[in-house]
Amino acid sequence: MIYRAKTAGDCVLGRQSARQSGLICMDVLAHALYGATLCSRSGLAGGRRGNPGGRWYRDITVLWAVIFGLAPDIISMWIPFLIHTLSGKEGIFFVHYDGVWLELYRIVHSLLISLGVSAVIFLVWRSGFIPSLAWTVHILCDAVSHDEGKFQTLLFYPLSDWGIRGIPFWRHLWFTAAYWAVLLALIAGIILWRKKR
Numbered sequence: 001m002i003y004r005a006k007t008a009g010d011c012v013l014g015r016q017s018a019r020q021s022g023l024i025c026m027d028v029l030a031h032a033l034y035g036a037t038l039c040s041r042s043g044l045a046g047g048r049r050g051n052p053g054g055r056w057y058r059d060i061t062v063l064w065a066v067i068f069g070l071a072p073d074i075i076s077m078w079i080p081f082l083i084h085t086l087s088g089k090e091g092i093f094f095v096h097y098d099g100v101w102l103e104l105y106r107i108v109h110s111l112l113i114s115l116g117v118s119a120v121i122f123l124v125w126r127s128g129f130i131p132s133l134a135w136t137v138h139i140l141c142d143a144v145s146h147d148e149g150k151f152q153t154l155l156f157y158p159l160s161d162w163g164i165r166g167i168p169f170w171r172h173l174w175f176t177a178a179y180w181a182v183l184l185a186l187i188a189g190i191i192l193w194r195k196k197r
């Protein structure tokens with residue numbers, strides 16, 4: 001029987017709950033926003049002055065920070081997920097996720113790679129350096145929001161298989177709530193800091 005997803009949630013987690021798919025969407029959005037909040041001119045990296053133009057949506061570094069903030073998952077998950085969905089393969093994406101894609105997942109979720117990418121960008125594209133650090137921010141967020149197992153973040157892969165035993169966000173609603181609270185507090189903090197001039 002060909003597996004047919006009934007909802008967007010089914011696409012991602014097979015027959016798991018809509019709540020878990022919702023948490024995954026929140027996670028994607030949080031990666032984008034953490035990247036932009038910390039690694040763009042409009043965000044913390046812009047210091048007290050922020051983006052000289054004032055408008056975050058006209059700030060190109062916001063767009064780059066979002067792209068770098070999502071890059072590890074775009075490269076290693078969104079592409080195979082698209083292939084899996086379009087090919088109408090049977091079974092649950094995350095269960096079948098293995099082999100070359102899992103290897104790629106580990107490589108692009110390694111600090112050695114993200115910092116290496118940022119070092120190269122620093123040399124060839126100076127203004128892209130700060131936004132590129134959103135990739136490293138993504139890895140640090142994943143490190144604490146994944147536990148042991150297939151999707152653990154192996155921080156120094158391929159030199160070491162060590163990773164933090166984090167709290168899996170897809171099983172704990174409170175954890176997603178907490179990292180969103182931290183994100184919103186950061187945004188509010190930056191806004192207040194700049195207003196106090």
Ligand SMILES: [Zn+2]
Binds near residue numbers: 072073109138142
């Ligand atoms: Zn990730």
